[in-house]
Amino acid sequence: MSENIQSQIISLIKDSLVELEITDSACEELQLDIPAETRFGDLSANIAMRLSKALKKAPRDIAEGLIKSMLKRIDKTILKDYIKDIKVEGAGFINFYFSDKYLCEQLDLILKKGKEALRINLSGGRAVLIEFVSANPTGSLSVAHARQAAVGDCLANVLDFLGFKVKREYYLNDEGNQINILGKSVELRINELIGEKIEFPENYYQGEYICDIAKLAKEKKIKTEDLGDFAANFILNIIKKELVDFGVRFDTWYSQKELGKSGKINKAFEYLKSKDLLYEQEGALWFKSSSFGDDKDRVVVKSDGSQTYLAPDIAYHDDKYRRGFDWLINLWGPDHHGYINRLKASVAAFGRDPKTLEIVIVQLASIFRNGVPVQMSTRRGEFITLREVLDEVGVDAARFFFLMRRTSSHLDFDLEVAKKQNAENPVYYVQYAHARIASILRNGEFKLDKDADLSLLKEKEELNLIKKILQFSYIMNVCLATQDPYMITVYLQELSECFHKFYDLHRVLTDDLALTQSRLVLIEGVRITIATGLDLLGISKPEKM
């Protein structure tokens, strides 16, 4: 749906409100919705209902008055050719009906400009940094990380499509407690290899991979004090490979160790001290986060002199802004939600608007096999990994399934369903539509003619298909507003359904040359839209299956 026609309609309504001398706060935020059902038109305004109380008039009467005023003026505007009808329906909705001419022009635009016609710039020139996954380099990526990777990558694609300057970043926790324990875990396994009898503590890393790293470290004669770094580096390379194989790339890998060396943490502390936001108590150094909405103040330097995780994080997020980003998006697992307030407090402490830091909590995914939950235990190192899911169902199905549900909702991922090649599996349903169109376009007889007469498209299914295509930009708006790309998967299933229905009722390739050419244009428009959506999801768009 072009932004243009929406704003045209909104100014038409506004002019009518002025003419009728209606003023109310409700008039300020005029908004158009896409009705749930096509029989209620193509765009709908609820302004009459919202004005009802203030004006002490029935919504339908207000709507009638507005429509009368609009119809009087519409001939002088560009909408004359694009709006077929304006009707009051239901409780007082004002429904706008597109003309066939409008639909044809929009389809024509998509054919001539390709996916560029679907693009709208909503960025306002903003630069956004999306930080996601950021898993500690102490083991393979889990399915929880996998979902974060899929959501973050897709969200970045969407924001990029909408004109934002987007960078993807992985914060690398390459020093501290976890790395020390990792090093000690490897050290113990080496001792075991030498033949010593060991007791392996429960909080050490249990996985088989620790033994593999121990063997390698022993061969390479890595010094004991370097074992942590060696293991972390080794595992990081595994993680990088897993992400590449999942189709997720990062622009920057931000090392915590480097951050520590840079002196930026001390500088951040100095700033906070100058604002009187740090104080000592019981031998520890505290950040006055409660002054900025946190439940209580937080320790940044422990009484033993070491830093908590918050210390580098404060400097890290200050640094993100200093690098020129005006919007930060962090994707976190649900176990970190208690951390949101203190980090936002740190942003506010530097005089920045905490709203420019968006924390997206990505809920967990549960893995099922034929409806039976697959048990996971991170402690024993026996969890299902991204690698296992990829090996079993492939990139396309894995990405689609991780993106199929609202990000804030739990997700049930059934490995057997993801492998099925039928209608139960939505990724195949969508890809099948794309392949089917590609197959028709490949026919040896008719070529795509960009100047086809689109006014021949008159069937209900044909017009519905165009209308569905035009909803694409609306979906983009919702993804931006919610910072959640999942709706693309829902939309693509709906668009594919519209296509399959059309396909079943109407032949594309017929004896009627003109009609054939217009229908070829129609399905190419559908193909471009599906392809654009699949690109955003990071899923292949097969010509054949």
Place this chain on the structure above:
RNA sequence: GCGCCUGUAGCUCAAUUGGAUAGAGCACUAGCCUACGGAGCUAGUUGUUGUUGGUUCAAAUCCAACCAGGCGCACCA
């Protein structure tokens, strides 16, 4: 105890961020191949939206309380 998330058809989930008769798929039943890909389509059945109040012209959606499930609540990361 406090905080966050969730609760919609037998199952998995939608519902255009407060709109019109709450919709899809699976499953079940009955149909559609001398047709561009049947990996598809058509028709039928399925509801006290966890409960009770409140706000609103309008509530699955917002607010309050309660019920049930998940996850947090460190001088761990």
